[in-house]
Amino acid sequence: MKIESSIAPVTGADRGRGPAYAKALPAAGANKLYAASRGPAKVTTPGVRQEPAAVGWTAPDGCAVTIRPIRPTDLDLEEAFVNSLSATTGYQRLMSSRKPSLEELRQFTRIDPQRELALIALTTVQGSERQIGVARFVLDSQTGDAEFAMVLRDDWQGRGLGAKLLGSLLAAARDFGVGRLSGVTFSTNAGMIALGRKLGFSIAADPRDATVTNMTLGVQA
Numbered sequence: 001m002k003i004e005s006s007i008a009p010v011t012g013a014d015r016g017r018g019p020a021y022a023k024a025l026p027a028a029g030a031n032k033l034y035a036a037s038r039g040p041a042k043v044t045t046p047g048v049r050q051e052p053a054a055v056g057w058t059a060p061d062g063c064a065v066t067i068r069p070i071r072p073t074d075l076d077l078e079e080a081f082v083n084s085l086s087a088t089t090g091y092q093r094l095m096s097s098r099k100p101s102l103e104e105l106r107q108f109t110r111i112d113p114q115r116e117l118a119l120i121a122l123t124t125v126q127g128s129e130r131q132i133g134v135a136r137f138v139l140d141s142q143t144g145d146a147e148f149a150m151v152l153r154d155d156w157q158g159r160g161l162g163a164k165l166l167g168s169l170l171a172a173a174r175d176f177g178v179g180r181l182s183g184v185t186f187s188t189n190a191g192m193i194a195l196g197r198k199l200g201f202s203i204a205a206d207p208r209d210a211t212v213t214n215m216t217l218g219v220q221a
């Protein structure tokens with residue numbers, strides 16, 4: 001499955017990196033960690049997926065955060081978010097130094113609800129809503145597995161938001177019926193690897209390219 005179209009769009013220069021572009025996994029501990037806020041399964045009608053409800057979260061420093069599914073009307077928020085990212089953070093997310101085009105940002109906000117989910121994290125800064133993170137997965141409808149990717153604003157990294165957001169994505173993936181969730185990150189990305197490990201993902205260097213690390217978790221277990 002190619003996740004690039006929805007998770008990490010690829011240009012000609014980027015093609016051929018293979019799994020370095022997107023894979024991720026779930027975590028065993030995540031089930032317990034986030035069960036309380038997850039509630040009952042949301043998929044009520046075969047073939048029709050009901051999106052997860054918005055949830056609130058208070059950061060350790062007291063900042064109020066809302067996590068909810070992305071909407072097509074979030075394009076301006078998403079564009080401002082992507083433009084706010086440092087070069088390093090953008091590189092860690094896309095595994096490329098290029099910036100997504102406006103059309104790609106539209107794709108990020110206009111997801112296919114049958115096979116994709118994107119959760120965004122929002123907070124309020126001086127009266128204005130600001131996007132501070134996003135985590136998404138794309139389902140391979142043939143295998144029932146999905147690949148994920150995520151990124152936070154630089155000033156929100158290392159504050160627990162990644163654990164909360166990925167936990168929310170895992171809960172949603174379980175409701176979605178995803179089998180295994182997987183992801184790929186640079187082997188030097190200590191933050192993503194620590195987060196994946198914390199949430200129970202299996203972590204292993206890619207046998208074809210040790211510069212990238214694969215993360216995998218059985219979501220339904």
Ligand SMILES: CC(C)(COP(=O)(O)OP(=O)(O)OC[C@H]1O[C@@H](n2cnc3c(N)ncnc32)[C@H](O)[C@@H]1OP(=O)(O)O)[C@@H](O)C(=O)NCCC(=O)NCCS
Binds near residue numbers: 149158164183189195
């Ligand atoms: C990777 C990323 C999502 C992690 O989210 P985060 O909010 O920074 O992580 P958290 O604060 O929730 O930390 C989760 C755990 O990882 C640990 N951790 C976080 N950053 C770390 C780092 N740089 N080195 C080692 N451990 C780290 C934390 O200590 C925490 O473990 P603990 O609870 O046992 O202390 C975030 O840093 C990010 O967006 N980075 C840039 C984009 C990126 O790398 N995306 C991944 C590609 S899919």
